[in-house]
Amino acid sequence: MMKTTRMMMISEPMIRRGNLGDLEGIEKVENRAFGEHAYDHQALQYMLAIANSVTTVATVDGTIVAYATVYFRKNSSISHLESIAVDPDYQGTGIGKILIREVDRVSEERGCSRIVLETFEKNVSALNLYVRSGYKVKELVLNYYRTPYRGSRNAIRLEKSLD
Ligand SMILES: CC(C)(COP(=O)(O)OP(=O)(O)OC[C@H]1O[C@@H](n2cnc3c(N)ncnc32)[C@H](O)[C@@H]1OP(=O)(O)O)[C@@H](O)C(=O)NCCC(=O)NCCS
Numbered sequence: 001m002m003k004t005t006r007m008m009m010i011s012e013p014m015i016r017r018g019n020l021g022d023l024e025g026i027e028k029v030e031n032r033a034f035g036e037h038a039y040d041h042q043a044l045q046y047m048l049a050i051a052n053s054v055t056t057v058a059t060v061d062g063t064i065v066a067y068a069t070v071y072f073r074k075n076s077s078i079s080h081l082e083s084i085a086v087d088p089d090y091q092g093t094g095i096g097k098i099l100i101r102e103v104d105r106v107s108e109e110r111g112c113s114r115i116v117l118e119t120f121e122k123n124v125s126a127l128n129l130y131v132r133s134g135y136k137v138k139e140l141v142l143n144y145y146r147t148p149y150r151g152s153r154n155a156i157r158l159e160k161s162l163d
Pocket of ligand 1: 033034084085086087090091092093094095096097098118119120123124125126128129130132
Protein backbone atom coordinates (compact mmCIF):
# COMPACT_ATOMS: atom_id res chain seq x y z
CA MET A 1 0.00 0.00 0.00
CA MET A 2 1.08 3.61 -0.63
CA LYS A 3 0.12 6.89 1.02
CA THR A 4 -1.49 9.68 -0.99
CA THR A 5 -0.87 13.37 -0.33
CA ARG A 6 -4.11 13.30 1.68
CA MET A 7 -2.71 10.45 3.72
CA MET A 8 -5.25 7.86 2.69
CA MET A 9 -3.91 4.44 1.81
CA ILE A 10 -4.00 3.39 -1.82
CA SER A 11 -3.12 0.18 -3.62
CA GLU A 12 0.27 -0.11 -5.34
CA PRO A 13 0.03 1.21 -8.90
CA MET A 14 0.26 -1.22 -11.79
CA ILE A 15 2.45 -0.19 -14.71
CA ARG A 16 1.63 -1.20 -18.27
CA ARG A 17 1.98 -0.06 -21.87
CA GLY A 18 -0.78 2.36 -22.88
CA ASN A 19 -2.69 2.37 -26.16
CA LEU A 20 -5.40 4.28 -27.99
CA GLY A 21 -8.04 2.53 -25.89
CA ASP A 22 -6.68 4.43 -22.87
CA LEU A 23 -7.34 7.83 -24.44
CA GLU A 24 -10.29 8.70 -22.20
CA GLY A 25 -8.44 7.81 -18.98
CA ILE A 26 -5.30 9.62 -20.06
CA GLU A 27 -7.31 12.68 -21.05
CA LYS A 28 -8.88 12.84 -17.58
CA VAL A 29 -5.46 12.70 -15.91
CA GLU A 30 -4.07 15.26 -18.38
CA ASN A 31 -6.89 17.75 -17.70
CA ARG A 32 -6.72 17.33 -13.94
CA ALA A 33 -2.92 17.58 -13.83
CA PHE A 34 -2.33 20.38 -16.37
CA GLY A 35 -5.56 22.43 -16.30
CA GLU A 36 -5.34 25.16 -18.95
CA HIS A 37 -2.00 23.77 -20.15
CA ALA A 38 -3.43 20.34 -20.97
CA TYR A 39 -3.03 18.79 -24.42
CA ASP A 40 -6.40 18.61 -26.13
CA HIS A 41 -8.14 15.42 -27.25
CA GLN A 42 -6.66 15.55 -30.75
CA ALA A 43 -3.12 16.08 -29.53
CA LEU A 44 -3.39 13.18 -27.08
CA GLN A 45 -4.86 10.98 -29.78
CA TYR A 46 -1.93 11.82 -32.04
CA MET A 47 0.51 11.15 -29.20
CA LEU A 48 -0.93 7.69 -28.62
CA ALA A 49 -1.41 6.75 -32.24
CA ILE A 50 1.83 7.80 -33.91
CA ALA A 51 4.16 4.92 -34.58
CA ASN A 52 7.24 6.29 -32.93
CA SER A 53 5.98 6.82 -29.39
CA VAL A 54 5.60 4.66 -26.32
CA THR A 55 3.07 5.51 -23.64
CA THR A 56 3.18 3.98 -20.19
CA VAL A 57 0.20 4.18 -17.87
CA ALA A 58 -0.05 3.67 -14.12
CA THR A 59 -3.35 2.30 -12.86
CA VAL A 60 -4.76 1.98 -9.37
CA ASP A 61 -7.63 -0.47 -8.98
CA GLY A 62 -8.03 -0.45 -12.76
CA THR A 63 -8.24 3.34 -13.14
CA ILE A 64 -5.53 5.30 -14.98
CA VAL A 65 -3.93 7.70 -12.50
CA ALA A 66 -0.79 8.69 -14.44
CA TYR A 67 0.90 8.39 -17.82
CA ALA A 68 4.13 9.19 -19.58
CA THR A 69 4.81 9.33 -23.31
CA VAL A 70 8.24 9.16 -24.89
CA TYR A 71 8.99 9.88 -28.56
CA PHE A 72 11.64 8.24 -30.70
CA ARG A 73 13.14 9.43 -33.97
CA LYS A 74 14.53 7.29 -36.75
CA ASN A 75 18.31 6.96 -36.62
CA SER A 76 18.54 8.96 -33.41
CA SER A 77 19.95 7.79 -30.11
CA ILE A 78 18.04 10.51 -28.29
CA SER A 79 14.50 9.93 -27.04
CA HIS A 80 12.20 12.75 -26.01
CA LEU A 81 10.02 12.65 -22.93
CA GLU A 82 7.02 14.38 -24.43
CA SER A 83 4.65 14.34 -21.48
CA ILE A 84 4.24 13.01 -17.97
CA ALA A 85 1.32 13.62 -15.64
CA VAL A 86 0.04 12.22 -12.37
CA ASP A 87 -3.52 12.79 -11.17
CA PRO A 88 -3.36 15.41 -8.39
CA ASP A 89 -4.90 12.93 -5.91
CA TYR A 90 -1.89 10.65 -6.43
CA GLN A 91 0.92 13.19 -6.71
CA GLY A 92 3.72 12.96 -4.20
CA THR A 93 3.36 9.19 -3.79
CA GLY A 94 6.27 8.15 -6.00
CA ILE A 95 4.35 7.35 -9.19
CA GLY A 96 6.22 10.04 -11.16
CA LYS A 97 9.53 8.41 -10.25
CA ILE A 98 8.23 4.97 -11.25
CA LEU A 99 7.17 6.32 -14.66
CA ILE A 100 10.54 8.02 -15.15
CA ARG A 101 12.26 4.69 -14.53
CA GLU A 102 9.98 3.08 -17.09
CA VAL A 103 10.82 5.82 -19.62
CA ASP A 104 14.52 5.01 -19.03
CA ARG A 105 13.88 1.31 -19.55
CA VAL A 106 11.87 1.81 -22.74
CA SER A 107 14.50 4.23 -24.12
CA GLU A 108 17.31 1.79 -23.36
CA GLU A 109 15.36 -1.00 -24.98
CA ARG A 110 15.17 1.12 -28.16
CA GLY A 111 18.94 1.66 -28.09
CA CYS A 112 18.87 5.29 -26.94
CA SER A 113 21.71 6.73 -24.90
CA ARG A 114 20.06 10.01 -23.90
CA ILE A 115 16.63 11.37 -23.02
CA VAL A 116 15.75 15.03 -23.53
CA LEU A 117 12.74 16.98 -22.26
CA GLU A 118 11.47 20.49 -21.73
CA THR A 119 9.47 21.86 -18.83
CA PHE A 120 8.25 25.29 -17.74
CA GLU A 121 11.05 27.09 -15.94
CA LYS A 122 8.71 27.65 -12.98
CA ASN A 123 7.39 24.09 -12.71
CA VAL A 124 9.20 23.31 -9.47
CA SER A 125 7.67 19.87 -8.85
CA ALA A 126 8.57 18.68 -12.35
CA LEU A 127 12.09 20.13 -12.14
CA ASN A 128 12.59 18.42 -8.77
CA LEU A 129 11.34 15.12 -10.16
CA TYR A 130 13.72 15.31 -13.13
CA VAL A 131 16.79 16.35 -11.16
CA ARG A 132 16.04 13.69 -8.52
CA SER A 133 15.81 11.18 -11.37
CA GLY A 134 19.22 11.99 -12.84
CA TYR A 135 18.43 14.72 -15.40
CA LYS A 136 20.84 17.64 -15.78
CA VAL A 137 19.81 21.14 -16.80
CA LYS A 138 21.05 21.79 -20.33
CA GLU A 139 19.68 25.18 -21.35
CA LEU A 140 17.01 27.82 -20.96
CA VAL A 141 14.80 28.10 -24.03
CA LEU A 142 13.16 31.49 -24.26
CA ASN A 143 9.45 31.72 -25.15
CA TYR A 144 9.20 27.99 -25.84
CA TYR A 145 5.56 27.76 -24.77
CA ARG A 146 2.55 29.60 -26.18
CA THR A 147 0.73 30.00 -22.84
CA PRO A 148 2.62 31.29 -19.80
CA TYR A 149 2.86 29.34 -16.55
CA ARG A 150 3.36 31.51 -13.47
CA GLY A 151 4.13 34.40 -15.79
CA SER A 152 6.79 32.71 -17.91
CA ARG A 153 6.75 31.06 -21.33
CA ASN A 154 10.34 29.94 -21.01
CA ALA A 155 11.36 26.31 -20.84
CA ILE A 156 14.23 24.54 -19.18
CA ARG A 157 15.66 21.81 -21.37
CA LEU A 158 17.04 18.87 -19.40
CA GLU A 159 18.93 15.82 -20.49
CA LYS A 160 19.68 12.46 -18.97
CA SER A 161 22.48 10.16 -20.04
CA LEU A 162 21.61 6.47 -19.93
CA ASP A 163 25.22 5.26 -20.02
C1 LIG B 1 5.58 16.60 -11.89
C2 LIG B 1 4.81 15.34 -11.53
C3 LIG B 1 4.74 14.42 -12.77
C4 LIG B 1 5.54 14.61 -10.39
O1 LIG B 1 4.90 13.36 -10.16
P1 LIG B 1 4.71 12.78 -8.67
O2 LIG B 1 4.16 11.43 -8.78
O3 LIG B 1 3.95 13.76 -7.89
O4 LIG B 1 6.22 12.74 -8.17
P2 LIG B 1 6.83 11.73 -7.10
O5 LIG B 1 5.86 11.50 -6.00
O6 LIG B 1 7.36 10.53 -7.81
O7 LIG B 1 8.03 12.59 -6.52
C5 LIG B 1 9.25 12.66 -7.22
C6 LIG B 1 10.02 13.90 -6.85
O8 LIG B 1 9.38 15.03 -7.39
C7 LIG B 1 9.47 16.13 -6.50
N1 LIG B 1 8.13 16.61 -6.20
C8 LIG B 1 6.95 15.95 -6.37
N2 LIG B 1 5.94 16.75 -6.01
C9 LIG B 1 6.48 17.91 -5.61
C10 LIG B 1 5.95 19.16 -5.13
N3 LIG B 1 4.63 19.35 -5.00
N4 LIG B 1 6.82 20.14 -4.82
C11 LIG B 1 8.14 19.97 -4.95
N5 LIG B 1 8.70 18.84 -5.40
C12 LIG B 1 7.88 17.83 -5.73
C13 LIG B 1 10.19 15.65 -5.27
O9 LIG B 1 11.54 16.03 -5.40
C14 LIG B 1 10.09 14.15 -5.35
O10 LIG B 1 11.21 13.47 -4.90
P3 LIG B 1 11.40 13.16 -3.33
O11 LIG B 1 10.09 12.63 -2.85
O12 LIG B 1 12.49 12.14 -3.33
O13 LIG B 1 11.76 14.45 -2.74
C15 LIG B 1 3.38 15.66 -11.02
O14 LIG B 1 3.48 16.60 -9.99
C16 LIG B 1 2.43 16.22 -12.09
O15 LIG B 1 1.76 15.46 -12.78
N6 LIG B 1 2.39 17.58 -12.21
C17 LIG B 1 1.48 18.22 -13.17
C18 LIG B 1 1.87 17.91 -14.59
C19 LIG B 1 3.30 18.32 -14.87
O16 LIG B 1 3.76 19.39 -14.48
N7 LIG B 1 4.03 17.43 -15.61
C20 LIG B 1 5.41 17.69 -16.01
C21 LIG B 1 5.40 18.58 -17.17
S1 LIG B 1 6.97 18.68 -17.96
